Amino acid sequence: MNTTTRPRRRGFARWLMLALLVVPVVEVFIILKVGQQIGGLSTFLLLLFWSALGAWIVKREFSRAF
Known part of the structure; x- marks a missing residue:
């Protein structure tokens, strides 16, 4: 495993966690x-309308x- 990719993954995980919280x-x-x-x-x-529309599209x- 390449050690240069590991810190990059941690950085991505931190940004992802921050986004999931913010x-x-x-x-x-x-x-x-x-x-x-x-x-x-x-x-x-x-909100009800947009939820129904989103469910229909999905x-x-x-x-x-x-």
Whole structure:
């Protein structure tokens, strides 16, 4: 095993862990800010709509792949 690739993998793992921690926090922050602007019910309905749309797209593309 090449020793020069090992530190690079650790660096990538650190960035990945940082992204996995930071992205959800930023996402919740944005959702809260949107909720303050348009209201809680509207935000909830918007999240529900985007979730349903995403599920439909995943289902469609998965069936196309197979």
